[in-house]
Amino acid sequence: MDIKKERIRINCSHCENKIVLTYHTERCPKCGQPFDPEQVKSLFHNYESQVMNSKFYQAGEKMGKAGNAMAEVGNSMQSCGCTLTLITIFIIIVLALLL
Ligand SMILES: [Zn+2]
Numbered sequence: 402m403d404i405k406k407e408r409i410r411i412n413c414s415h416c417e418n419k420i421v422l423t424y425h426t427e428r429c430p431k432c433g434q435p436f437d438p439e440q441v442k443s444l445f446h447n448y449e450s451q452v453m454n455s456k457f458y459q460a461g462e463k464m465g466k467a468g469n470a471m472a473e474v475g476n477s478m479q480s481c482g483c484t485l486t487l488i489t490i491f492i493i494i495v496l497a498l499l500l
Contacts, residue, residue, distance in 0.1 A: 404445045410484050414495040
């Protein structure tokens with residue numbers, strides 16, 4: 402997978418609006434507040450390793466073409482759970498920086 406083409410839905414840590422984060426996102430499109438590029442990258446790196454380690458993804462890889470559809474489903478299911486985890490991680494990071 403190319404994480405530079407992936408998107409993660411998060412709530413902006415500044416304005417709480419739902420936004421789509423890309424690997425190259427530098428600021429919130431809604432409120433214009435800047436994000437720490439290192440944090441954005443690490444979010445994507447975590448996302449990648451979670452997807453790569455998901456059972457759905459690995460099963461899909463092994464089953465070849467027929468498995469690709471399964472992997473797709475697995476990835477989208479994974480990304481739902483992932484996004485929640487990432488939002489939590491993101492909030493923790495932001496809180497840690499604020500405190
Ligand atoms: Zn914002």
